[in-house]
Amino acid sequence: MDVQNVFLHGDLLEEVYMQFLPGFRQQGEIPMVCRLNKSLYELKQASRSWFQKFSATIQQDGSHQSRADYxxxxxxxxxxxxxVLIYVDDMIIIGNxxxxxxxLKESLHTKFRIKDLGQLRYFLGIEVAPSTDCISISQRKYTLDILNEAGLLGAKLLSTPMEEKNKLLPIIGDLLKNPSTYxxxxxxxxYLTITRLEISYSVHILSQFMQEPRKPHLDVVHHLLRYLKGAPGQGLYFPAKGNFLLRGFCDADLARCSITRRSVTGYCIFLGEALISWKTKKQTTVSRSSAESxxxxxxxxxxxxxxxxxLLDDLKVEHLQPAKPFCDSKSTLYIAANPVYHEHTKHIEIDCHVVQERIQLGAIVTAHVPSSCQLADLFGVLDIHAPT
Known part of the structure; x- marks a missing residue:
């Protein structure tokens, strides 16, 4: 497939309104506004007007807008x-x-001012290394820029993203004088978790103290940055060949949050051998048992x-086999497979029973995996800048 990275600008013809600045009208006059023929940058309507114009233009050319990702x-x-995948005014085009x-590019050029950047190499801070066998992505330059900004390019390396026994609390330690740095x-x-999955949990913890960050929180950030310095080019590997079987690994850490006692969900999903989706997130309610979490x-x-x-349907990728989630809790598998297992599930929200529904429809087939093989606890990654 040919891959293009295109940057484009376009005139926005949507009519918007803006209030006069103070002093532009005399006291006592009827309130007036400016009528703009173009949605200017920095106005709150600009992004919406721009996307409306672009989507209408490209759909007139025969393209279909995905309902899974607009x-x-x-x-x-x-x-x-x-x-075509667009982010604000940056765009990627692929095709056979x-x-x-x-x-398509010529058609867009007649309506917008576009700049063709050629084969995709760098997009939104993500470095892309295509070859005949695979595509690898990393955020090496982005990582080095963060280290440089933090003044840690010469710092000592650390082997782990975060100390295992480090329990951060919102009220322990001195408040930072300049919290904006944190x-x-x-x-x-x-943003770095796009390619560095192993730091997802650490970043998840640190993001909970944005309102009132303290010195121990900043120390953990510096610890994480010193870990990243060891392999700034580490990223993800997508092989060119393989099957299109969706399989994933899900796990939960019961009552992991010492403040709210809520559990933490973690999962990763593969399409064939390619890792395509992952998440680390605190659950919305307190679970009463490990099976529930x-x-x-x-x-x-x-x-x-x-x-x-x-999304695969929009990309015309046939996926006839059911997806397969792997779980290391046999109790969870029994609950998912048995809709009349009420004693342990009657207090669980109804939306959680989407698992039973999808199993009955044949969309997923659950499977057990030993805890030692639970990939949701450890993501596989690759340093695309490392010598081979």
Whole structure:
């Protein structure tokens, strides 16, 4: 498939209104507003107006907007398939027919001012390394920029993202004089989890103290950055060949949060051998047992499977086999398979029983995995900049 990275600008013809600045009208006059023929940058309507204009334009050209991801547009013409993914004013085009891609770019160029950046190498801070056998992605430059900003390029390396027994609390330690530094670093680390899955849990913990960060919280951020310095080019590997079987691993840590006693859900999903989705998130309610917390984790991965199947349909990827979630809790598997197992499930929210529904529809088939093989506890990653 030909891959293009395109940057484009377009005139926005939507009519919007803006209030006059103070002093532009005399006291006592009827309140007046400016009528703008273009949605200017920095206005709250600008992004919406821009996307409306772009989506209307590309759909007039025959593309179909995905209902699973509104920023994805696909087009089928005979044997050719083209997909467009847009983020604000940056766009990726892929397809199996270069002439169709060229025609699409020419059509967009007649309506917008676009700049073709050629083959995809760098997109939104993500470095892409394509080859005939695979595509690898990392955020090496982005990671080094964070380390440079924090002044830790020369710091000593650490082997773990976070100390296992480090229990952060919201009221222990001195408040930071400049909390914006902490918030900015954690915000950057959240974006880094796009390719660095092993830091997902650590970032999940640190993001809970954004309101009133303290010195122990910042120390953990620096600890994590010193870990990242050891392999800034570590990323993800997507092989070119393989099956399209969806399988995932889900797990839960019962009452992990020492403050709220809520459990933490973790899962990762593979399409063939490619890792495509993952999450670490605190559960919304307190679970009464490990089986209940594990069942909630399985409900989360089931919903993600459902969304991914919609997305694969838009990309014209056939997925005839049921998705397979692996869980290391046999009690959870029994609850999922047996709809009349009421004694242990009658207090669980109804939306969690989406697992039973999808099993009965044949959309998923649950399976047991030993705890020692539970990949939701340890994600596999690759350093694409390491020598081979």
């Amino acid at each position: 920023s994805l547009f696909t087009k089928i013409s005979g044997n050719s398939f083209t997909a 027919d270069e002439s169709v891609i060229a025609a 918030r900015r670093l954690v915000g950057q680390l959240i 594990e069942y909630r984790a399985m409900a989360s991965i089931t919903c993600e499977f459902t969304w991914l199947k919609y």
